[in-house]
Amino acid sequence: MAPSNIETRTARPSSVVSPERAHAFTKIAAAAAIVALYLIATYYVAWANLQFQSLILVAAIYAILALxxxxxxxxxxxxxxxxxxxxxxxxxxxxxxxxxxxxDVFALLPLVMLATGLIGAILGATSLRVSGLHFTITTFIFTLVITVLATDLQITNGQQGLLGPNFPDVPDFLAPIGQPIAWCVMLALFAVTFAVWSIRRSLIYPVLLSIRDAEPFAEASGVRAAPIKIIVFALASAAIGGAGWLFCFLGVVSPSQFNWSVSLNVLIMILIGGINTTPGPIIGAAFVSMFPVLVHINPWLQEVLYGILSILAVTIVPDGATGALKRIRARAVRRGLPQARRPESPADSFDASVSVGAERAWLDRLLPAVHSSAPKANALGDAMAPIVDCREITFHYGVGPPVLNRVSVKVLRGHIHGLIGPNGSGKSTLANIIAGRLRQSSGSVFIKGERVDGLRAAGRARRGLRRTFQSAQLTKELTTRANVLVGTYGLVPGVGRRAVIWPLLRSAHRDMRLMTQRAGDALRSVGAERWADRRVGDVPHGIEQLTQLATVWVPNPEIIILDEPATGLTSREVEHLAWILRELKGRGLTIIIIEHQTRFLFPLCDLVTVLNAGEVVLTGTSDEVLGHPIVRRVYLGS
Amino acid sequence: MSSANNILEVSSLAGGYGRFDVVRNITLRLREGEAVGLLGPNGAGKTTILRGIMGLLKQRVGTIRIGDTDVTMFPTHRIARGYAAIAPEGRRLFADQTVEDNLILGAWHRRREPQRVQALLDSVYALFPVLREYRHRQSSFLSGGEQQMVAIGRMLMADPLILLLDEPSIGLSPVAVDIVVKALIELRRRGASLLLVEQRVDVAARVCDRLYVISGGEIVEETTPEVVGREGAELINKYLG
Amino acid sequence: MFQMMLSGLTIGAIYGLLGMALSISFYVTRVINFAQGQMLMIAIIVAACLSEAGFNPWLGVALGPLAACVLGVASYFIGVRPILKADRFSFGWMVSTLGFGLVVENAIAYAVGPRSRGFPPLLNDIPIRLGDAVITGQQILALLVAAFAVAALEFVRKRTLFGKVGMATAADPEMAESIGANTMIVSAVTFALSGLIAGIAGVLIAPRTFANPYLGGTFNTFGFVAMMIGGGPENPANAMYGGLLLGVLAEGANSYINSQASDWFPFLILVLVLIVTPRGLFSTSNPLFRPRPARPA
Structure with missing residues (x-):
């Protein structure tokens, strides 16, 4: 998994004036125009009358919270x-x-953000272990406790609250810009918006969504989900603390401004505006915070109207305001098209027009000829060393009977090792133990001679072991290509650190291009490139399976575990898969396959281990296994 | 207007899930007591056709007749009342309920005829004796093959005009596939009309009288297992790889 | 001490009923109905207004829960079904059920005025001595109703086909439709049932709280805490046990810590319970966020 391999192959012919560059110029110009407009608007707000100004500033602070x-x-x-x-x-x-x-208030800002960030980290670390609902309840109770403290303590002056500090005056030469607090709030909103927008354009975005929707897959790609969740939550908490810092300059600070219904209102904002979008939370915040100011009627009727509007918002436009806008735009575009037909899906999953030679070239680009750490084929002694070594693995759930009973399997470097057995014989359990998703009750696992019992799935993935899942674990909302990009996590360093200013970085653009190309190559190698821009939610089952396979060899791993890879594939795709696996083997990869389709499996494997009822029946070559009487009886049938 | 012994007639069916039509212009028929297979590569739209017949597609055009009734506009739960029943892809048992509860729920629309339900239950247990043994076991604790038997049993409990099976062989060991195939052949012997989606040509050929080959969301070929057996290689190369 | 336990148990029975109401609808649709408290409230208001108008108070007691039942069905068709129909896993119901509660609460406040009004004492002025402690007829009624509700629900869930089809709807609505169950009716019936239970809880507690349009929120929160402490998502009866425990703890906090302690003490307990057994005290496993069934393509 050495990143150096990739970079050497990207020396592109440097064209003189590319259309790409022209495109970049338009982009920069558009960005400059947006920034200029925003500054003008801020100037206008900074000089506006106090009532209008506070309306906008409160809305802006809520927008920060919602983001x-x-x-x-x-x-x-x-x-x-x-x-x-x-x-x-x-x-x-x-x-x-x-x-x-x-x-000094300015000295307090970093302090406040540090404090809230730390509290966020602690809260996250204690509650994120269990489930999403548990987290929601813990944070709800956190808010409740804070507001009860604010109400009951002396220092916070109870229900009346405190008058916030005045914002320090600016030096005289800056006086023409207007109210400094307005600038602070508006620039903070700009910064937060930019950061969130950047994250959505960065390589971390598919990784985050895969943590959300397919955590086992994220872990198997080397992503340590738990720390990432805690860090993101802590950063968001720090930013919210910063918003609180801004808020106290706007007037009175009292408990009712922070109770749990405020938290819920912020949630309503993002649901109304459109969840997981950048403009959505801003639109929602503007709507929710301005609604009571703009609608002057009987307060009860006003609440009734607000309730009705929020119901209508989520029932009629379930994906929020941004989703509705997107749909309106799509309809307008479609109306402009000459033919009014609904777009067709790509007819067949498999593209027959591609030659084997071309595919080999893509695989070559993806996986350099022989794996860097793989031994030469003739270096016999080394080649016979097991790369995965399971010693006396026993596993049981709770107090039940063992699913695996003292199973020992040695997988040799460069081999394709089959794992067969009747349903429920413990094949997937063994795969999960090797990959670090389950912890064995006793026994140990060695990978590349190193004992890895203390490593979880992500740690083993980082040591060059990748695996697929029996039922594909992918993010349905993302394209197949973006899902494959998750597999490249760890190939380029500092993806997370650079995420908040991603589009500004030249290195980020380069990495993005490289990784996208790599993901494209991986999809091509499985014959699914025509589906690269289709969301996984819209592709058939078999394409999901192929996408999953692409995610496994995109990072150039040393060992891959495939859990029933041929399930849901047509016989032609299965044939192609067999071809790819032989190619991968030729490049020094070690492959462990669990499979039922014996016609596919036996010709492929160097060795096959047969499991039955949690015990190893035998390990041998395909012929030995085929001829074994017990195997014939329990598994293959007559 | 329809020939009397066609128990299922699908004409010009088109539909899908999101913004895309997965299947187009599907016209097929199933005679009483006949078994018809839908073969085709991934993403060809086989499952979508079954879901369309079952009324599970959000967007759908075309007409579907089962028996003498036009069920095109029926909601799923009305189609399920005696017209069609499905053993879906991935089995989809009610995981935290027992085998027997799963089976009895299959006869939900006959809940006011307990004797009938009992008779159906006995016939399912006769078909899959192992299920009687496991009847009080939670269905999620069964092996894949046994779960598939429960799914087929649950479908039979509805005692419908047509049976829809979606890849009953998927993910099963060779022994389990054999049991399932034998059960399907037994059902045929009892006169059931079934529509079988399969990727494994051998399974479909053992069970079915006729085969439709689906590719790219359309029916591209109507054939029989004999033809597949005779010129198998050619046909398979053409459509299935 | 004994007195505290008794009054804790009786208020706990109310929390438990509300927790059960929340659990029942959650059980089938995976939706927490944030308008549940408003169903309790509307039952109280209807009963209070009827008795104010000179009718027999027991007529109000009969009609109040019925109104809550209707409101339950309305909340399903207005706030829940449109959202689940579009996307079964959407969180939009959070907004729509809260919005529904907001509409009901403020519409009532607008219609009958935001002030509190009296409520007929019903059985509340029949004191019964038990040693040193005093319990009213109304409190005994509450405990009896709670016991009956638990038994009846367990029977429906475990022994009737309707309970089984409810479980099936909860696990996989599309498959439930495919076996011929009309999931819309099943869900609507569960919402009606949960509305009815909340309404009954309302008329049981009303002699103590009087009638106020803004009662719903507090009870909804406590009902929710009862459900989570007990593990109601797994089995509605657990919510009742959670409620009884919550009631005793809240009363205990009020008498041993200070009179405001019931505002925060129960939540502290909830955090502790969830840290120790995240699935609730009375549960065996957590079906809350079971793996989503893959959508067939």
């Missing part, structure tokens, strides 16, 4: 109700420390 919540709820599926709590901590912390103890 932060969407970063956890939309990207990672963590529905936090802790927004109110972190917001309260930010506001109260700043107010109390600056008015009572005379701290």
């Amino acid at each position: 932060c919540l969407d970063a956890t709820a939309g990207l990672l599926g963590l529905f936090s109700l802790g927004v109110g709590g972190f917001f309260a901590i930010g506001a109260y912390f700043t107010t109390i420390l600056s008015t009572t103890y005379g701290f």
Whole structure:
């Protein structure tokens, strides 16, 4: 998995004036125009009358909250109700420390963000272990406790609350810009929006969504899901704390501004605006926070109307305002097209026009000829060393009977090793133990001579072991290509660190192009490139299976485990799969396959292990296995 | 207007899930007591056709007649009341209920005729004796082959005019596939009309009288197992690889 | 001490009934109906208004839960079904059920005024001595109703075909349709049932709380806590046990810590319970976020 392999192969012919460059110029110009417009708008807000200004600023702060919540709820599926709590901590912390103890407000900002970020990390670490609902409840209770404290404590002045500090005056030469707090709020909103937008354009985006929708797959691709969740939640919490810092300059800080119904309102904002979109939370925040100001009627009727509108919003446009806008635009585009037919799906999954030679070339690009750490074929001694060694593995769920009983299997480097047995014989369990998804009750697993019992799935993936799942674990919302991109996680460094300013970085653009190309090659190698831009939710089962296979060899691994890879494939696709596996073997990969289709499996395998009722019947060559009387009886039938 | 012994007539069926039609212009028929296979590569739309017949597609055009009734506009739960029953892809048992509860739920629309349900239950147990043994076991604890038997049994409990089976052989060991195929042949002997989606040509050829080959969402060939047996290689190369 | 236990158990029975109401609809549709508290409230308001208008208070007691039942069905068809129909795994119901609750609450406040109104005492002025403690007839009624509700629900769930089809609908609605069950009717019936239970809880507690349009929110929260402590998502009866425990703890907190303690103490308990057994005290496994069945292509 050495990244150096990839970079050497990307020396493109440097064209003089490419259309790409012209395209980049238009992009930069558009970005500059948007920034300029935003600054003008901010200037306008900074000079507007106080009522209008506070309306906009409150809406902007809510937009920050909503964007932060969407970063956890939309990207990672963590529905936090802790927004109110972190917001309260930010506001109260700043107010109390600056008015009572005379701290400088600017010095307080990093302090506040650090504190809320830390609390977020602790809260996340304790509650994210279990389930999404558990997290929601814990954060809900966190908000509740914070507001109860704010109401009951002396220092927070109970229900009345505290008057926030004044924002420091700016130096005279900056006076023409207007109210400084307006600039602060609007620029903060800009920064948060930009960060979220950048994340959605970065390589981390498919990784985050795969943590949300297909955590086993993310782990098997080397992604440590738990720390990433905690970090994202902590960062969002820090930003919410920062929003609290901004909020306290706008006037009174009192418990009712932060209670759990505020948290829920923020959630409503993102659902109304459109979850997992960048403009959605902003639109939702604008709607929710401005609604009571703009509609002047009897307060009860106003609430009734708000309720009706929010019901209508989620029932009529379930994907929120942004989804509705997208659909309207799509309809307009379709109307413009000459033919009014519904677009057809690609007819057949498999493309027969591609020659074997071309495919070999793609595989060559993907997987350099012989694996760097693979031994030469004639170096006999080394080649006979097991690359995966399971010693006396026993496994049982709880107190039940063992699913695996003292199973020992040695897989030799460069071999294709088959694993067969009747349903329920423990094949998938063994695969899960080798891959680190399950922990054996006793015995140990060695990979490349190293004992890996202490490593979880992600750690073993980083040591060059990849696996597929019996039922494909992919993110339905993403294209097949984006799903394959998850498999490239770890090939380029610092994906997470660079994510928030991704589009500004030249290195990021280069990595993106490289990885996209790699993902394309991997999809081509399985014959599924025509589906590359289709969302996995819209592709048939077999294409999901092929996509899964592509995710496995896209990072150039050393060992791959395939759990029933031929299930759901046509006989031609199965034949092609066999061809690819032989090619991979020729490149030094070690392959472990669980499979029922014996006609596919036996010709392919160097060795086959037969399991029955959790025990090894025998390990031998295909012929030995085929001739074995017990195997014939329990598995193959007459 | 329809020949009397056609128990299922699908004409010009088109439909899909999202923005795309997965199948187009599907016209097929099934005679009483006949077994017809739908063969084809992945993504060809075989499952979609079954779901269309079962009323499970959100968008759908064309007409579907089962028996003497036009069921095109029927919601799924009405089609399920005696017209068609399905053993779906992936089996989809009610995992936290027992085998017997799964079977009895299959006869939900006959809940007011307990004797009938009991008779059906006995016939399913006669077909798959192992299920009687496991009847109080939670269905998720069964092996793949046994789960497939429960799925087929649940379908039979509805006692419908036509049976729809979606890849009953998928993910099963050779021994289990054999049991399932033998059960299907037994059902045929009892006069059931069934529509079978398969990827394995050998399984379809053992069970079916006629085969439709589906590719790219359309029926491209109507054939018989004998033809497949005779000029198998050619046909298989042409459509199935 | 004994007195505290008794009053804790009786208020706990109310929380438990509400928790059961939440659990029943959650059990079948995987939706937490945030408008459940408003069903309790509407039953109280209807009963109070009827008795204010001079009818026999027991007529209100009969009609109040019926109104809650109707509201339950309405919440399903307005707030839940349109969303689940579009996307079974959407979280939109959070917004729509809250919105529905908001509409009901404020529409009632607008129609009958936001003030509290009296409620007939029913059996509340029949004191019964048990040693040092006093329990009212109304409280005994609450406990009896709670016991009956648990027994009846367990029977329906385990022993009747309707209960089984409810489980099937919960696990896989599309497959439930494919065996001929009309999942819309099944779900609507469960929402009606949960509305009815919430309404009954309402008229049981009303002599103590009086009638106020904004009662719903608090009870909804406590019902939710009862459900989560007990493990109601797995089995509605667990919510009742959770509710009884919650009631005793809240009363205990009020008498031993301070009079505001019931505002936060139960939540502290909930956190502790969830840290120790995330699936609730009375549960065996967690069906809450079971793996999603793959959509066939």
